[in-house]
Each structure stands twice: as C-alpha cells, then as structure tokens.
Amino acid sequence: xxHRASPPVPVAPSIGxxxxxxxxxxxxxxxxxxxxxxxxxxxxxxxxxxxxxxxxRHLLAVERRNLEVFGYGAKGMTLSMIEAAxxxxxxxxxxxxxxxxxxxxxxxxxxPVEVIDGVRDAVAAIAERWPVVLITKGxxxxxxxxxxxxxxxxxxxxxxxxxxxxxxxxARVLAEFALPAERFVMVGNSLRSDIEPVLALGxxxxxxxxxxxxxxxxxxxxxxxEPRLRLADTARQWPxxxxxxxxGPAR
Numbered sequence: 001x002x003h004r005a006s007p008p009v010p011v012a013p014s015i016g017x018x019x020x021x022x023x024x025x026x027x028x029x030x031x032x033x034x035x036x037x038x039x040x041x042x043x044x045x046x047x048x049x050x051x052x053x054x055x056x057r058h059l060l061a062v063e064r065r066n067l068e069v070f071g072y073g074a075k076g077m078t079l080s081m082i083e084a085a086x087x088x089x090x091x092x093x094x095x096x097x098x099x100x101x102x103x104x105x106x107x108x109x110x111x112p113v114e115v116i117d118g119v120r121d122a123v124a125a126i127a128e129r130w131p132v133v134l135i136t137k138g139x140x141x142x143x144x145x146x147x148x149x150x151x152x153x154x155x156x157x158x159x160x161x162x163x164x165x166x167x168x169x170x171a172r173v174l175a176e177f178a179l180p181a182e183r184f185v186m187v188g189n190s191l192r193s194d195i196e197p198v199l200a201l202g203x204x205x206x207x208x209x210x211x212x213x214x215x216x217x218x219x220x221x222x223x224x225x226e227p228r229l230r231l232a233d234t235a236r237q238w239p240x241x242x243x244x245x246x247x248g249p250a251r
Contacts (some may be wrong), residue, residue: 015130015246016179017150019198020189021188022136022143024210026119027150033077033109039104040081043097047089057082061115073139078105098202109142113149118235123155125239133158135173135186137165137193165193167200185242187232191222195229204228 011143037211048055063080070076081101085093126132134156135144143161147153147195162169174184181201188194188207195205204250207229230241 009220014183015081015185015242016183017133017174017177017185018126018186018242019133019135019173019184019186020123021186021190021194021207022134022146022187023138025116025194025208026123026152026185027116027146028114029111029146030210031148032108033074036074036077036081036104040085040101043100044085044088044093044162046097047092048189055084058088063081066107071139072137074105074108075139075141075142077108078102081105097189113146115150115152116235119246120152120155122235122238123152126242127155129178129239130242132156133160133177135162135165135170137162165190165197167197170197170201170203174203184244187238187242199226199228202228204230204245206230206232206238206245208232208235208238 002178020026036175037056037059041050044050044055059081062084063077064078066076066083070079078101081104082098085098085101123132134147136147136153136159138161140161147159160173164208170184170186171181174181181198181203184198184201184203186194186198186203186205188205189210191205191207195207197206205222205226205228208231230245232238232241
C-alpha cells in the first residue's frame with residue numbers, strides 16, 4: 001500500500017503583522033451582490049427565457065473579461081450587467097430597463113454595512129499582541145465608504161485598498177513594512193484572494209469561510225492539508241488561530 005507523504009512542517013514564526021480582508025470577512029457584502037443578480041435576472045425576464053439563457057453564467061463571463069478594465073466592485077458589476085443585458089437581448093433592451101439596471105448598481109453601492117458578529121472584539125484582541133493592517137480589494141471610493149460605515153477604522157493604523165490581491169500586491173505591502181512573508185498572517189474568507197497569494201510568498205493564512213461566495217472567488221489551488229493554513233469557523237476563533245501559529249507547532 002502506497003502512502004502519500006505529508007507536507008513538510010514549517011517552523012512557527014514570530015509574527016510581525018496580521019492582515020485582515022474587508023468584504024465578507026469583517027462585514028457582509030456578497031449577499032447584496034447576489035440580490036443584485038436576482039434583480040438583474042428579473043429585468044431580463046421581460047426579454048428572454050431565464051431557464052434557457054444561462055444568464056448568471058453569461059454575466060460571470062462578462063465580469064471576468066472586464067476585470068482588467070473595470071476592476072472589482074459594484075461599479076464594474078453594473079457596467080458588466082449593462083453589457084450582458086445588451087448581448088443577451090440581442091440589443092433589444094429598452095432604455096427604461098437599462099435605467100433599472102443602473103439603479104440595481106446604485107442600490108448595491110449604497111447597501112448598509114453590517115459588521116459580522118464578533119469581528120470588533122477579535123480584531124481588537126489581536127491588535128493588542130501584534131500589528132494589524134486592513135487589506136481590502138475593490139473600488140477605492142466604495143471601499144472607503146464601507147470602512148467608514150463599518151465603524152472599524154479606529155482598529156487599523158494602516159489600511160490598504162488594492163485593485164487586485166495577488167503575490168505582487170502582498171509583496172509590495174510587506175516590503176513597505178520591511179517584513180519577510182513568513183512573519184505575515186492573512187485572515188480572510190477567500191482562499192483565492194486572501195490566502196493563496198500569501199501562501200505562495202511563504203506566509204500564513206487563517207481562513208473563515210463566508211456563507212455566500214462569488215463563483216470567481218471560489219476557484220483556487222489551496223490544498224486541504226496545507227500546513228501554513230488554519231481554519232477558523234467564526235471571528236471569535238481568530239485570536240486563538242493566530243496565537244496557535246506563533247505559539248504552537250503546525251498541525
């Protein structure tokens with residue numbers, strides 16, 4: 001019988017910085033995007049059979065091809081919805097219904113910011129022991145609004161709003177802190193954006209899944225037995241998970 005070798009056990013670091021994602025880690029976000037998609041489909045239902053059109057798949061494809069142009073967030077989603085609507089209806093969609101799609105985007109931009117249960121206390125507890133930074137992705141103006149409305153700005157001496165979360169972005173942030181990646185821990189809900197790029201640099205991740213995940217963010221290459229990854233079911237488990245990285249052996 002052949003046994004697969006376990007990944008090498010990394011040396012527990014002296015943590016120099018703990019990063020936190022924003023959307024769906026500190027506050028709820030994806031729920032409002034899902035509602036926007038449902039409202040978008042309701043508009044298109046005036047023109048096409050939603051059961052046959054693959055509306056959600058088409059919108060996802062348009063959003064993906066537009067990421068490098070429009071970036072992430074509600075504004076890019078709205079522009080992609082307009083483009084997808086024109087394509088799916090064969091350019092038959094009316095100006096009135098295009099206006100409705102714009103209003104869907106406006107509502108998404110103005111959605112209330114609901115901080116996830118336990119987040120403030122968890123971040124505050126971690127900040128008592130380690131330096132913290134907020135690294136959030138998306139439209140600058142919208143992200144700044146959400147940070148202000150969340151009431152969490154006071155917890156973070158440093159806030160980074162970035163257009164993409166990839167190894168190069170994290171490397172730039174760490175270079176500004178003069179910190180090697182192996183002393184960095186990133187907390188987030190997205191394995192693709194919050195965890196995988198950090199692991200690629202040699203850092204550590206604490207993953208807290210959110211109930212709803214955008215299909216684009218669900219695709220990743222993180223192994224279930226990754227030794228530098230910890231799972232925290234809720235925000236209340238973050239302080240213990242980070243402490244376990246520094247104080248204890250890898251699992």
